Amino acid sequence: PETAEEDICRVCRSEGTSEKPLYHPCVCTGSIKFIHQECLVLWLKHSRKEYCELCKHRFAFTPIYSPDMPSRLPIQDICAGLITSIGTAIRYWFHYTLVAFAWLGVVPLTACRIYKCLFTGSVSSLLTLPLDMLSTENLLADCLQGCFVVTCTLCAFISLVWLREQIVHGGAPQWLEQNQPPPLNVLGQQNEVPANIAADNMALDQPANPPAGNPVVGENPDIQEEQADDEEEDNDDEEDAVIEDAADANNGAQDDMNWNALEWDRAAEELTWERVNTGANRILLYDYCQVLYLFTFAAFCPYHIGHFSVVGLGFEDYVRASHFEGLITTIVGYVLLAVTLILCHALAAVVKFQRSRRLLGICYIVVKVSLLVVVEIGVFPLICGWWLDICSLEMFDATLKDRELSFESAPGTTMFLHWLVGMVYVFYFASFILLLREVLRPGVLWFLRNLNDPDFNPVQEMIHLPIYRHLRRFILSVIVFGSIVLLMLWLPIRIIKHMLPTFLPYNVMLYSDAPVSELSLELLLLQVVLPALLEQGHTRQWLKGLVRAWTVTAGYLLDLHSYLLGDQEENENNANQQAANNNQHARNNAVPVVGEGLHAAHQAILQQGGPVGFQPYRRPVKFPLRILLLIIFMCITLLIASLICLTLPVFAGRWLMSFWTGTAKIHELYTAACGLYVCWLTIRAVTVLVAWMPQGRRVILLKVKEWSLMIIKTLVVALLLAGVVPLLLGLLFELVIVAPLRVPLDQTPLFYPWQDWALGVLHAKIIAAITLMGPQWWLKTVIEQVYANGIRNIDLHFIIRRLAAPVISVLLLSLCIPYIIAAAIVPVIGVTAEMQNLVQRRIYPFLLMVVVLMGILSFQIRQFKRLYEHIKNDKYLVGQRLVNYERKSGKSATSAQSPQTTQE
Ligand SMILES: [Zn+2]
Ligand SMILES: [Zn+2]
Structure with a gap:
């Protein structure tokens, strides 16, 4: 019979007994004051906490030692303990040293030696390979080089795994899937080719998976998702099975390429993301060696194909003059490989080898995507960087000859710097386009890719679009970027040279005796450039305001307001409506994609950020002429803006610095930074003042x-x-x-x-x-x-x-x-x-x-x-006892008396 006064455990609601006494270990009182030690220990194990969730009091336990414990431990016990712990430490040390030795020593060294041997390309080096492996010449350099090779191969491998996931999840292009069951989880694509699936499933005698081609998506999101997942797994297995079958069936029909793809798929199957992520330690060396040799082959083949073709076509001297012989030759090899793969693919289509056709197709996609990545990430920024440099030569009083010389002396560094500059340029250009999109009417910039577009997925695009469209886009981008550089850099420099002959060149030489050289360049970068980057949010806001003002002006001048900004900008009310519409639109969009999971939901949220797609506009008379005028107006504005950017900060900086240093020449970075800061401060002050102006004088004074x-x-x-x-x-x-x-x-x-x-x-x-x-x-x-x-x-x-x-x-x-x-x-x-x-x-x-x-x-x-x-x-530890919070008389005394311990 329970009375109100009876204390019960807060977990199991039963009373304390002499066997299981109740404790009150934390500050909590009332009905949750008491608890059994067993219940608490269980709960702590479960919740992985060491304190009370309610009062945050840390639970304390006192250790209980067996009664025969001596007051001081005997010396041999301590020695034994010390020896064991030292032994463990040595074992760990040995283990990690071994692993480090293997990963930083043996693997890179072998990789490097094999690479060297393969790329010299002579038979004698192949024969002496075992000896080379054991030689001790330039061990350290080879190790470092090998580390680089290993890192590259690992990166390439991881990206291949990723690409495979992309193909599996996003679906392969139509031409590849025509005669093959597409990955069933691609809900979008199933709707297009449901008939093929069924036909192929039968034709290939595969365990007939009910094709989830039903276009009803989103009604039962959870089930749908689960189903998709299941099917995905099944499908993966099937796919691999197909490929293995193909390899078995086709023994010898396709040689290297076939083998390559087979290995790739199989290895990718083995080395999934989880395994890559569990750390290099866990990946067995054996696995890795396999991969390494595979990739040695993957680089070796194209290199030699490229090499022979280069020699055959007589371009050898040009390639050698470029200082990047290996890289270029390998890329040429890959291009040739891609062409061969297309031919083989076509051939297989003619001969109706369906399975090998698919394999060849996959190989082709891999080669294509990697080539495109090289072009987009490597070549394009490089071109931009060089073009920027060439256009700005006069600014630094340099000539093309100087650049050539610096390239000859340090080709790698020069290339990297130019690539970096080009990358920065491309990045800023892209962010400016994003900003333009926020201001302009959706649909004005139809010719540029929208990075915010949820459908935009560069890798999927690389997989799906044919190569000539990529080529067209590449040439178009080069022309656009190049002409913008010409307009914003080369032309302003000519104008400045003409109008202010003494202003240029910028002084970028470092004088050791200049008074400012005490402050090192790096320090300046750290102190000045970083905060400037952090201030980017504000800068972006101003830039946006400027662009908006320009657009409004241009719109009214040329009567293109409707075209540039759309009609809804006329009044606030309409704009709100538009926003609401957007939301509505987004929600409508969101409904069907819920089934595709988190990714789609995320994209739906992204979509709410800004309107995508097309918005109608009112077309004024003589529209093309107005557009032409708009473009001219834009060019002139850009020209003037870059003129101001090139002159004003440096001018102000030089003027200010002249108070300090007199006529001494200072590195232009200092003057530019100084001038930029002055300009920034004035603009900031002006904007702040403008924002305060309407509030009256007293408020301003107060502020x-x-x-x-x-x-x-x-x-x-x-x-x-x-x-x-x-x-x-x-x-x-x-x-x-x-x-x-x-x-x-x-x-x-x-x-x-x-x-x-x-x-x-x-x-x-x-x-x-x-x-x-x-x-x-x-x-x-x-x-x-x-x-x-x-x-x-x-x-x-x-x-x-x-x-x-x-x-x-x-x-x-x-x-x-x-x-x-x-x-x-x-x-x-x-x-x-x-x-x-x-x-x-x-x-x-x-x-x-x-x-x-x-x-x-x-x-x-x-x-x-x-x-x-x-x-x-x-x-000697035999248990532990919970310590009561704030010892009181009665209960705690009785519980302390009972020698209750728990066996751990
Ligand atoms: Zn209990
Ligand atoms: Zn508590």
Whole structure:
């Protein structure tokens, strides 16, 4: 019989007995105050927590040792424990060393040697391969090279696995699927070829899977999805089965290519994402070696095909002159391979070898996609980079000859730099197009790919579109990008040269005696470019506003308002309606795609971001003429904009810097950065003022007051955190590490505060980053708090009290104490002058060493204590007992008396 006063366990609702007493281990009271230890332990194991979810109190257990435990552990127990732990450590060390040796030594070395042997292409090298493998010549260089090769092959392999998933999930192109069951999970495609599926299923005598070709999608999303998943798995198996069958049936009909694809599919089957992700350790070396040899072959074949064709066609000299002989030859080989594959594919179609046809098709897709990727990611940015460089030669007073020379001296670096520049250019161009899309009426930019379009999937496009369309698009992009560079770089430079003959070239030489060279370029980049990048959001907003203003102006001037911006922009109400329509549209779209899962839902959300597709517009008279005028107007605007961008910041920067440095020539990066910042500040101030203007004078005054207070606070904080702390830190670093290493004892070290500060800024940033990534301690919490407050709610008192004061005092102490010891105490003791000098110069590193040693020692002692506890627990621990929160009389006393333990 239960009474109200009876205490029960909060988990199992039963009372406590003498066997199973009730505890109250946390702050909670009332009906959930009590719990059984067993119930709690079970729950903790289940929830993987160590504290109460309600009151966040950490549960405590006291260990219970067996009664025969001695007060101190016998020495042989400790020794035995030590030996076991050392043994474990050695075993781990051995294991990891072995793995590291295999992955960083043996595999790269063999890979590299094999590659070298294969690519020299002579028979004698093949014969001496076993000897080459064991030679010890340039071991390190070969290892490094081999690591590169291994990384490349692994990357290629992973991308192949990914491509396979793309083909499986997105469906292969029509021409490949015509006579083959398509992957059934591609719901979109089933609707198009349901008849074929059934026919083929019968024809191929496969376990007839009911084709999910029913176009009813989305009514029963969950079931549909599950079904699709099931079918996908089945299908994968089937596909592989088909391919293996094909290989068996066709023994010898197709040689290398066939084998390649077969291996690829099989290996891909083995090496799925999970396995790739579980880490390099788990992938067996054997597996890897297989893959490596496969890829050696995959690069070897095309290389030699390419090589022979290049030699045969007589292009050898050109290829050799390019400095990238291997790469180009391999790519040529792949192109030829693709052509051969197409021919074989056609041949197989004629002879009606369906299975080999499919195989050849897959091979062809792989080769095509990889070639396209090389073109899109490698060649196109490279072309852009070179073209940019050539167009801007005059800006830096360089000639084509200089570029040629630098290319001859360092082909790899030059190519990489140009590729990087081209990549940046392409990236910015693409983001500008995205911005244009947000402003303009949907449908104006019909000729450009929409990156926000949910249907846009470059890899799928690569798989599906025929090669000539890719080629057309590539040529079109080159022309567009090239002409824009011409318009925005080359022409403005000509104009500037003509109008301001003394302005150009930009001065990009580094003068060691220039006053600013103390601030290194890297530092400038770190301090200036990064914040600028972080400010990108604002910049984008302004740019958007500018583009919108331009569009509105152009629209009214040329009566193209309806064409450029659409009609709904006329009033707010309409715009809202439009937004609502969009949502509606998105929702309508969302309904049928729910069945396709998260991906589709995500895309539906993306779609809500902006209208896609076409919107009607009113066409004015003489439309083509107006469009022509619009394009001319656009070109002129771009020209003027780039003229301003090229001149104004540098001009302002030069003018400002001339106050400081006089007539000395400064690197243009400094002047440009300085000018850019001035421009940025003025624009910012103007926009802020414009935003405040309508609110009246009093508000403005109030805000100005608020802002100036904030600015003063920020300045103080900046002075402390970006001025004093880095200076002290840099000085300390110089004293502790740089001076003892660099300056011999008989010379006096010199300190340059500027350099120390610059170094200190770097160190402070690194330390802050490490602190933020590391475990929780007071510095981390404080820094996080400061970051969270930001500049707007800056709390001067908090920062000084909690961050600046402790940090500065610690730094000051660590600077002063050694100095006091060296300068005041040592002379008093009465040692020789030589000794004094030694102490003065070496005290900083010596004390650092002492501190580090103490740290290591305390760490070791803690480790030993833990080990001791561990040994003790292993031997004598028999259980543990829950500790009651806040011991009271009565209950806890009785429960403490009962010697209840749990066997763990
Ligand atoms: Zn219980
Ligand atoms: Zn609690």
